[in-house]
Amino acid sequence: MRIGLIGKKLGHSFSKMIHEKLIDQPYELIELDEQQLVEFMETKAFKAINVTIPYKETVMQYCDEIDEQALAIHAVNAIVNRNGRLIATNTDFTGLMLMLKQHNIVIKDKCCCVLGTGGTSKTAQAVLKAMGAKEILVAGRNKPAPIISYEALKQHQEIQVFINATSVGMYPNNDDQIIDLADFGQLEAVADVIYNPLTTRLCQQAEELKLKHVNGLKMLVAQAKAACEFFHDIALDDEKIHQITDEIYKDMANIVIIGMPSSGKTTLSQELAKISDKRLVDIDEEIVRREQRTIREIFDTEGEARFREIETAICKDLAKQTKLIISCGGGIIKNEENMRSLAQNGIIFHIRRNLDALLVDDSRPLSSSKERLMAMEKERMPLYQKYSQFEIDNNSTIEAALKQIKERFDEVTCN
Numbered sequence: 001m002r003i004g005l006i007g008k009k010l011g012h013s014f015s016k017m018i019h020e021k022l023i024d025q026p027y028e029l030i031e032l033d034e035q036q037l038v039e040f041m042e043t044k045a046f047k048a049i050n051v052t053i054p055y056k057e058t059v060m061q062y063c064d065e066i067d068e069q070a071l072a073i074h075a076v077n078a079i080v081n082r083n084g085r086l087i088a089t090n091t092d093f094t095g096l097m098l099m100l101k102q103h104n105i106v107i108k109d110k111c112c113c114v115l116g117t118g119g120t121s122k123t124a125q126a127v128l129k130a131m132g133a134k135e136i137l138v139a140g141r142n143k144p145a146p147i148i149s150y151e152a153l154k155q156h157q158e159i160q161v162f163i164n165a166t167s168v169g170m171y172p173n174n175d176d177q178i179i180d181l182a183d184f185g186q187l188e189a190v191a192d193v194i195y196n197p198l199t200t201r202l203c204q205q206a207e208e209l210k211l212k213h214v215n216g217l218k219m220l221v222a223q224a225k226a227a228c229e230f231f232h233d234i235a236l237d238d239e240k241i242h243q244i245t246d247e248i249y250k251d252m253a254n255i256v257i258i259g260m261p262s263s264g265k266t267t268l269s270q271e272l273a274k275i276s277d278k279r280l281v282d283i284d285e286e287i288v289r290r291e292q293r294t295i296r297e298i299f300d301t302e303g304e305a306r307f308r309e310i311e312t313a314i315c316k317d318l319a320k321q322t323k324l325i326i327s328c329g330g331g332i333i334k335n336e337e338n339m340r341s342l343a344q345n346g347i348i349f350h351i352r353r354n355l356d357a358l359l360v361d362d363s364r365p366l367s368s369s370k371e372r373l374m375a376m377e378k379e380r381m382p383l384y385q386k387y388s389q390f391e392i393d394n395n396s397t398i399e400a401a402l403k404q405i406k407e408r409f410d411e412v413t414c415n
Ligand SMILES: Nc1ncnc2c1ncn2[C@@H]1O[C@H](COP(=O)(O)OP(=O)(O)OP(=O)(O)O)[C@@H](O)[C@H]1O
Pocket: 259, 260, 261, 262, 263, 264, 265, 266, 267, 268, 329, 330, 359, 394, 395, 396, 397, 398, 401
């Protein structure tokens, strides 16, 4: 009997990967159109299923028992077939609650606001209620009161916690952000249900403002863990949630390599690619490939400003992808926007090599003499440091630098 996830489009789902890490049992992604759904539910030819968009409400009519939470939310995401009886629950509820608790996001007696009015918003509202929120505000577009418009939200200075239950900021619209967190003086924490990108703009701003924040990957894993327990009637350790979230985070994350010209970025990126299953891309090479001309030609004919524009466009495009090793041009840090984009899915390593070892290169206008390199280092070093999570000393062997990168990468956890 089958176990898996049903939904309309499942190409991007992580559920198979997560469930197979939770328990040694096959888990299928089962795409169904509306017609196929009816047959699938009527024949009950499954042992247990998760349900995702757009069928979380539709499946309710086939269930024999639906628990209180799922009824209150009016959505089901997990169904188990017990001798022909379909028993249903909503583990998104459990997942979101676990995620908030594990990140010490206090809800009790707080004024909370859910962004969005769809199914996930209903789940979030139910969780906040169950966790004892003092007040639950809901913001949405073109909806009558009590839904608050995004424009009017600023008037609610009492908000302490936001939960983003919209898809604003989700791939491929990674630059979008639904509200400006700086408008809210009492704000303590932000939870975002989105997990692609790994860090949304909203979470990036929360980080800048030193607010507690958490992304949707943990919720996804936590709801899968609850579903797995429900399906197999077992109890799993909560620690599994952290462990699997971190594994997926590291698996998906890009490794971004920055540093001064000739500090060793390309060499180290190539070595890294040999020992990982991430795909190597070099932004400078990508520019040449897409533009069909050399960087020198772009500089000479259209100037540095135009080169930087092209670099930013390609950088943003690559930054949206996952599982890459991105070797950057030395000047990538000149534009803050580049670094914000790269940080959404990336772990950024700064390769540091002593000025004496850097190559003077006549053919490069910006590093054509020792003096120019020195001036460049003075200008850029604070930026390399500001934008990197880890600094890697590359003054010994390549192997030694590679070892540092591997060790630092192993330490990384999903926030
Ligand atoms: N630890 C090291 N030991 C010896 N040689 C090194 C070391 N690191 C880098 N190099 C050498 O320095 C030169 C520049 O390295 P590489 O091309 O990887 O740098 P880069 O940062 O990619 O430079 P660019 O800014 O041109 O892209 C290469 O010849 C490389 O072999």
